[in-house]
Amino acid sequence: MALSKGSKPNFLFFSTVLFFVSNILNSSNAQNNINRDAFHIAITVDPKTHQYHGSFQSGTPSHNVNPLIDLGGNFLSLPCNTSSSTLRSVPCKSTKCQNLKGVCDPKGACTLSSGTLSDDIVTIHKTDGTMVYADTNSTRLDISCLNSNSRNNNGILGLGRTSNTLTNRLSSTFNIIPKFTLCLPSSNDNGFGDLFIGPGPYMFAGGVDGSSLLQFTGLVLSPTSNEYFVDVKSVKIDKRVVHFDSQTVIIGSTKLSTTVPYGILHSSVYKAVVGAFVKSTAARNITRAAAVKPFGACFSVEGVRWTKLGPRVPLIALELSGRMGKLSWNINGANSMVRVDKNTLCLGFVDGGVKATTSIVLGGHQLKDNFLEFDLSRSVLGFSSSLQPGTCSNLRNF
Incomplete structure (x- = not known):
């Protein structure tokens, strides 16, 4: 249908309005689509050993774990809750066990030097860098369940350059950039330090x-x-x-x-x-x-x-x-x-x-x-x- 001369200004007006409304909606959607696929683990320092521990949850029902942070560690080792309904041992004849050079225990489970290779639910808080969200992400991860001879009863949060570390497993599972950021606290008097897993920003006070x-x-x-x-x-x-x-x-x-x-x-x-x-x-x-x-x-x-x-x-x-x-x-x-x-x-x-x-x-x-x-x-x-x-x-x- 052809436009009359009087209708052209109205058409241009509505086109302009549509353009600006579209831009506003797109901007709003962009704000809503901010990448929040980053994770946060609080860090505390042991005043006696001067070593650092991360804090998150594991198992079902979930319980708090505080493993030692080891920049050179190869794996996530935890004091597993044997009553966890989601805890599963990894068979010693599995490819996963063979890749980690595990051996068979009498029950056919895969054992490593640090304990029994298992997998369980790990629950960690999400962040967008400006705040830590109350909601969490739960995912199934490989864990070495500590044996009675382990030197560190809290476990080890390994951050080394292997595919089996918590940081790399989260990166591959949630398709986020393989990056982590540490801020180790000098004391626990004013709160905790930070381990960020994934992309920034990392907003400090004052913006x-x-x-x-x-x-x-x-x-x-x-x-x-x-x-x-x-x-x-x-x-x-x-x-x-x-x-x-x-x-x-x-x-x-x-x-x-x-x-x-x-x-x-x-x-x-x-x-x-x-x-x-x-x-x-x-x-x-x-x-x-x-x-x-x-x-x-x-x-x-x-x-x-x-x-x-x-x-x-x-x-x-x-x-x-x-x-x-x-x-x-x-x-x-x-x-x-x-x-x-x-x-x-x-x-x-x-x-x-x-x-x-x-x-x-x-x-x-x-x-x-x-x-x-x-x-x-x-x-x-x-x-x-x-x-x-x-x-x-x-x-x-x-």
Whole structure:
């Protein structure tokens, strides 16, 4: 039907209205389709062992589990509830058992070094990065049910570079990006830390996305280990490069570990770092004190100024490679020093001996209150350096 001259303005008006209504609806749908396929596990720190534990639920009916977080762990091991109606043992002759090199127990179940291979329901909270939802996602996952000889009664939440870890299983099951982010708390006084599994954002108080704080460096692949390494080019103390005497030690791959409480250095590296650190503290009129095991370099708190970044001591910086050039992972006093008593501070690194297979290991004390994003799809680590004066317990937006 042909339009009359008088109907053209009306047609254009309604077309314009339709265009804007369509855009509004599309925008609304886009907001409703925000990717919420990310998961959140709360982290607490054991004040005695200085190790970190995740908290979620397992079994039917569900019960709380608090496994040790192990960056190099290969599997999810839990104290299984044998009365769980959804718990199933994996047959020893199954392909799954054979792939994991399990063996048969007298009942025909698959056993691993850590316990009996089973599967059960695991329940974890969802997040969109701005809040953690009350609703949860339950999925069936492979679990190693701890045996009576297990050294850790809470189990182990392995985050290593294998397909059997919780993070990788959730990524493949829910088709989300293989990425996880850690923020280890320095204490439990102000709440918990965070393990995010999946994509960001990671909203902090004030509307800051935690990912905007990150610098990125490549993860180093090891043919013999599922742990995470970065390539440290040099170590600086108060902007001066530390020189190492032994030519048999190559700084290179530095390991990140959540299971050792303090940094561990090969003896040659340790002696050079401690020597340079002591020299710099002397220049600041900080008095050396008697060593307190396991530490070798301790200092009197007298004369030490305290800042928002912890005790004001020489800055330790690890030089790394980034896409745009050199990067610096700064280790301030809050992450380099340990208060062993009211009068004494110690450098939070220990001597790993001459047979140490890794030149530098950064332990939980160095990693706490740092924001660390492990992007497994790109083999990249995002790191913030210290979040001080904020902490992992009080910076989040929820």
